[in-house]
Amino acid sequence: LRLRGKAMQQAVPKGQGAMAALIGADFAQAEEVAKEAAQGDVCSVANDNAAGQVVISGAKAAIDRAVEIAKAKGIKRAILLDVSAPVHCALMAPASGAMAEALAVAKFSAPCVPVVANVTAQAESNPDMLRQLLVDQVTGVVRWRESIEYLWNQGVTRTIEIGAGKVLSGLNKRNAPEMVSVNVGTPADLEAFVKA
Numbered sequence: 001l002r003l004r005g006k007a008m009q010q011a012v013p014k015g016q017g018a019m020a021a022l023i024g025a026d027f028a029q030a031e032e033v034a035k036e037a038a039q040g041d042v043c044s045v046a047n048d049n050a051a052g053q054v055v056i057s058g059a060k061a062a063i064d065r066a067v068e069i070a071k072a073k074g075i076k077r078a079i080l081l082d083v084s085a086p087v088h089c090a091l092m093a094p095a096s097g098a099m100a101e102a103l104a105v106a107k108f109s110a111p112c113v114p115v116v117a118n119v120t121a122q123a124e125s126n127p128d129m130l131r132q133l134l135v136d137q138v139t140g141v142v143r144w145r146e147s148i149e150y151l152w153n154q155g156v157t158r159t160i161e162i163g164a165g166k167v168l169s170g171l172n173k174r175n176a177p178e179m180v181s182v183n184v185g186t187p188a189d190l191e192a193f194v195k196a
Contacts, residue, residue: 003102007095008085008138017086018063019046022054024076030054033073037066046088047142050174055081057089088142096138103131121146123154144168145175152176160184160193 022030027048034043034056043062047055056066063080070078086092108131114123117133119140124130148171151159158180161168169181184193 004095004099004138007098008087008092011094012085012091014084016060017058017091018060019055019057019081019083019086020063020067020070021079021081022056022066022070022075022077023079024052025054025070026051027054029073029075030056033066033070033075034058034062037062037069039065042086042090044089045141046086048145049142050145050171052076053171053174057086058091059086088138088140090139092139096135099138100135103134106131116147116150118142118144118147121150123150144171148172148175148179152179158182 022033025033027045030045030048034045037043037056038058039062041059041062043056043058043066045054046057049055056063058066063086067078067080108127110125110127111130114125115130116123117130117137119133119137119142121143124133148159152175156179159169159172160182161172162184164185166181166183166185169183172179172181182193184190
C-alpha cells in the first residue's frame, strides 16, 4: 500500500492533475463529458460510485473544462475534489508499472473466499489474475456500483467497512438499499463489532 501510494503521488507533478465528482450524472453522461473535455489531454471516468455519482480524473486543464461542460449539459453539480493525485486514469501509468514490478516478486496464494475486484466487478480466486487486477486497478475505473450490485446478486446482505469514515457504506445504501453496512473505524467500533 505504501509503495502504491508513493508511486501514484510521484506519477503526476502536483497541480498538473485533478479529479471532479459529477453529481446527478450516470456513467454514460460522465464518459461523454470526459471525452468532450479531453481535447488532447487525459480525461476519463475514474469511479462509478453510485447512480448519480461518477468521478472523472485527468489533466487539470481537462478537468476544469469538464466542470464547465457538465454545467452546460445540465448535470446537477460538478465539484472539484481535494485530492493529491489524479488517480484511476492513464496518468497513473508510471504507478501501474511500479506496482507490476513490485507484485511480480510478491507471493500470492489463492484466497479463502473469492475477491471481488472493483476493476472488473467480478469475483476472482486465481492468484495470477488477482496480481494482474491489482496492477490494472491503478489506471482502471473503480466499478464500485457494479461491484456492490454483484455482491448483492450473489446473496451478500452485509458488508463491513474497515477504516476511517463511512463513505463506502453510504454508497452501498444507494447501490443496494437493503444491504446492511457496518463501520469499524476505531478500537471501540471493533470491540462492539466483535461483541455483536
